[in-house]
Amino acid sequence: MTHSLNHHDHEMMSDEEWGFVQKRGTQFALDGQPFYVNGFNTYWLMDFSVDEETRGKVRDVLRQASAVGLNVCRTWAFNDAGYRALQISPGEYDEEVFKGLDFVVSEAKKHKVRLILSLCNNWEEYGGKAQYVKWGKEAGLNLTGEDDFFKDPTIKEYYKAHVMMVLTRVNSLTKMMYKDDPTILSWELINEPRCPSDPSGDMLQSWIEEMASYVKSIDPNHLLEIGAEGFYGPSTPERVHLNPKSCFNQFGTDFIRNHQTPGIDFASVHIYTDSWLSDSISGTHLVFVKNWMEEHMDDAEKTLNMPVVFGEFGVSSKDKRFASKFQEVFMNTVYNTLLKSRKQGGSGGGCLFWQLFPEGTDHMDDGYAVVLSKSPATSSMISVHNVKVKSNAGSSISHEEL
Numbered sequence: 001m002t003h004s005l006n007h008h009d010h011e012m013m014s015d016e017e018w019g020f021v022q023k024r025g026t027q028f029a030l031d032g033q034p035f036y037v038n039g040f041n042t043y044w045l046m047d048f049s050v051d052e053e054t055r056g057k058v059r060d061v062l063r064q065a066s067a068v069g070l071n072v073c074r075t076w077a078f079n080d081a082g083y084r085a086l087q088i089s090p091g092e093y094d095e096e097v098f099k100g101l102d103f104v105v106s107e108a109k110k111h112k113v114r115l116i117l118s119l120c121n122n123w124e125e126y127g128g129k130a131q132y133v134k135w136g137k138e139a140g141l142n143l144t145g146e147d148d149f150f151k152d153p154t155i156k157e158y159y160k161a162h163v164m165m166v167l168t169r170v171n172s173l174t175k176m177m178y179k180d181d182p183t184i185l186s187w188e189l190i191n192e193p194r195c196p197s198d199p200s201g202d203m204l205q206s207w208i209e210e211m212a213s214y215v216k217s218i219d220p221n222h223l224l225e226i227g228a229e230g231f232y233g234p235s236t237p238e239r240v241h242l243n244p245k246s247c248f249n250q251f252g253t254d255f256i257r258n259h260q261t262p263g264i265d266f267a268s269v270h271i272y273t274d275s276w277l278s279d280s281i282s283g284t285h286l287v288f289v290k291n292w293m294e295e296h297m298d299d300a301e302k303t304l305n306m307p308v309v310f311g312e313f314g315v316s317s318k319d320k321r322f323a324s325k326f327q328e329v330f331m332n333t334v335y336n337t338l339l340k341s342r343k344q345g346g347s348g349g350g351c352l353f354w355q356l357f358p359e360g361t362d363h364m365d366d367g368y369a370v371v372l373s374k375s376p377a378t379s380s381m382i383s384v385h386n387v388k389v390k391s392n393a394g395s396s397i398s399h400e401e402l
Helices: 007-011 045-049 052-067 095-110 128-138 146-150 153-167 202-218 246-250 255-259 282-304 326-343 376-391
Strands: 022-024 027-030 033-035 037-041 072-076 087-089 114-118 184-188 223-225 267-271 308-313 348-354
Touching (some): 027 348, 037 308, 045 072, 052 095, 072 348, 095 114, 128 146, 146 153, 153 202, 202 223, 202 255, 255 267, 255 282, 267 282, 282 326, 308 326, 326 376
Parallel strands (some): 037 348, 072 114, 114 184, 308 348
Antiparallel strands (some): 022 027, 027 033
16 A cells, blocks of 8 residues: 655744644643544654664655554653663763654654653653662662652653753754754653552652653643553542453552643543453454443543544454454554544543554564554544544634633
């Protein structure tokens, strides 16, 4: 499947036509019109943009995404230590890797794709909180575990320094500071934060409050989200039964409390029933998906007064419990549940599937890869969803909703 796009049309787009996406009550808005996140994850864009021989894959994935109506990409704005690190050590950066991120931002605008840029990882991939703690230990700090990332003053300063470095980066291609570039839809504090050493949730909540305030002090223009998975916690004991398993109540996360933090603009929820549920009946998974989404959209509308974005969702093709077509059925369930909210003017702000790959990157497939040229049914479903979303966009947003 090949798609052609006129790059010049995108490059000629004026800044007036490329404004900041904003939050208006439980909706996103762009220039007074409703905005919907029809998105995808491709976490490795910065990594692939460093070398000229792999840079074409970045162009490919953005071009293919734009051609089927995908308008937001979530990707990493971090790589701590290790291979092709952005941040080699605290405060020390590889300029060539940063230029790779510059290319991602520049290229995204050419294809009319906005970005959610995540600033750190809860997991060890690409460094994350474990690497920050390792740096702290190497500096002589008395740290006992990974969750010290959320409480040690020095480690928190390391993180803040990274935030400052990225937000105030002047793009070598566009000459625009990241914090002034509307191509970036939102910042994300950390991918899938968990703090199991403090099930009360106080430690993670304190960190979210401190870092949300810090990000907004540097950049009041962009939206900000946490990167949370959506698990309920101690502030809503009547909701914890909705978590996939009771052990998830002990992760130190708290969907309602976390998202009531000043500076957090929209809620983040992930959906991975293949790893959360042991049930092998596909219908059970689809019922959970629908309920999980509806409960969070209800909370976002009635309690949080903000949109909710399902920032990651998918099912692994390597999971032998399910037929090969289940990936498509799963995606369609997410899309239809959101579309229902959209039609009713609800808080469902959109979703981003995990994950979109171009051809020739099969070696990186974690089981969740969607290659549009090899998946005509999925490609068609995404295009149809985009059309349905636009036809149910509703009228312009009134000043009463501001």
